[in-house]
Amino acid sequence: MQPILHHFRTVHIPGFLPLALITVVVEMLWRLFVIGKGYNFRSSGSTLLIAMGHTLTDALTALILAPVFALAWHFAPWHFSMHDWRVWVIGFFVVEFAYYWYHRLSHEVRWLWASHAVHHTPEEMTLLSAVRLGWTNLISAGWLVYLPVMMLGFDPRMVIILLALDLRFQFFLHTEARINLGPLEWILNTPAHHRVHHASNAPYIDKNYGGALIIFDRMFGTFAAERKDEPLRYGLDHPLGTNNPLGLLFGEWRRLLIDLRRAPNWYAAARIALGRP
Template sequence: MLHHAHSVHIPGFLPIAAILVVLEMLWRLLVAGKSYNFRSAASTMVIALGHSVIEGLGALMLAPVFALVWHFAPWHFSMHDWRVWVIGFFVVEFAYYWYHRFSHEVRWMWASHAVHHSPEEMNLLTAIRLGWTSLISAGWLVYLPVMFLGFDPRMVIILLALDLRFQFFLHTEARIHLGPLEWILNTPAHHRVHHASNAPYIDKNYGGALIIFDRLFGTFAAEREDEPLRYGLDHPLGTHNPIGIVFGEWRRLLSDLRRAPNWYAAARIALGRP
């Protein structure tokens, strides 16, 4: 469900994103003195293309499920009421926080989400390196209660699409400071911490557009001067092959499941922490 919202068209976004990717690349190489991993970037583009096709088909399969859940909701909020959109924004953001948190804390879901955390550089292209298996990992289940509360599935998908477009701008090492707004909004600084694999930073800063739920539930962390950020997976996949990246964590998980002595042990592995 999360990444299906990428299929919602927002006019002008793709050209702007492409220009920013090029500008960031030039800034990294010519101004900031940082590297730019072109092999990783090429892998990301292939993965993003596969994601758009596969997840688009998945969205078509899930649409009737969302519609059915909404149909049986005890009441229905109107999409024509601006107050519903305001409340819906916070409800969807709350659901996204838990979707994202479960994607890190439940190994079955992590197998799909790990694709997004595999780059060892933090740049804008990281935002579009997304897995192909969200239908199987079942993170979309988190959003069913939102629709059962009466929020139109179309509204939920639009709000998620806007949220995800906002998150595109968070994937950069450019130093962008928002002052007091950083107590409320997610920022590149907050999201860099989320992508770091250092022990103090793991499983922190799950928010989408907002950081308030991380502060509320104790999962917020700020960057530390004594702990430089290190990006990528704690156990790197060691490949730029798109297929190896997309299915690398699934391969590890299935290998562990095959060695499990019984179904109970296998369930604990699949549903336990990565």
Template structure:
């Protein structure tokens, strides 16, 4: 969400919705509001903004360099290029998101986002600080090598992430036919579930169509209320611990593996 500050109007809308959701949860929904969790999300989100400066600079330069090797360069002024790039970015995001749940090295950064035990709009900004180290950005390099302008890729990815802010809420129910095509709050609530029935599914960004195509779609069930958070909770709202405890656990397990091969199996295996 680090691009939000570039749009004061969007930031104002987000703040207004956070306040409206706070009122709704306290007065209408009767679920209360986890103030400590909200403050932790704000702290982690602020840290993400600061820690994102270096990755933005490094990846901006890397992707610009990679673009020089592309055999073709699709015209950025053509709407068809933007349409094709939108679907390409959605597919790359699906791949990145799925791998982040299936490979522990990437999960260690992404797990931060799954630590909230309450589904609110503020939980959307609880993002890891180590994206450069986890190498998830590799999923987007093929788009640049295929001829899409890196600025276009970054712009569409920013749109993807901003869209997902609105998915982190219990205030919106199912959305009828839109559920077939778009990622919705209902789909994303399931994605954040730590129930065995809901683990590792609904990886889409704006669209849910790739989950339908690849068999990773699951829907909310009336007989299975979503339980949010990690399957193995960290037991803390300390921002530094939320960000770095998963890495400490990973390093400990890699050392305990006893060999380089064993350590690699731990790092590249499932979380």
């Protein structure tokens, strides 16, 4: 369990943090002085506070989930070697598939959405919005989606590393910079695809769930491209109307708990919690 916990807490990509900070500053200057879209510093300040708190809650989540993932892997009928490059290639697609369903369920199940909605509260698409992440992922239990990956025999350390790389890649998708990758747009998730995912217009809601890849969205009918007649509008469909970090973190939980309290019985409450947002 200790090696798994170590990977949970110390997955590190050399140079990523300086690169991320530089691109955030460059994007801010670009928005302010090149395209004139402005930069919401108050919202960005809230994002930074939320991100710092997420670092702590993520460490606690890792501490609790490490033995759970280790136990799932222990009971797998076989164990794939981390030293075989072919296992890494297959593992990449398996983890990406699991991430697609984790992300999709986080939009389609209200209990999971209460945590994930935090990420969709920014009303402008900037790189910094990538790190506005909820603190309650352990409670919302989306991590259950990854247990079958370990039970198939993939080492939890491999899964954690692949997820970490996937999330680092997604950081650079959160921008309004018009970057077109040509034919790779059919395979990879790109800023254009992810802008659609963050839009709250009706044609764009619940689309483009992929992490590094967009192929599963194309396979399962959840892909959408930006339309010229429908400019993207970012943020929640029903905005929380606050930049207070606690309001952003727990606003959807508050809405959910109010509805659960009003439910006439446990069955109705379960339908609310497990139904669509």
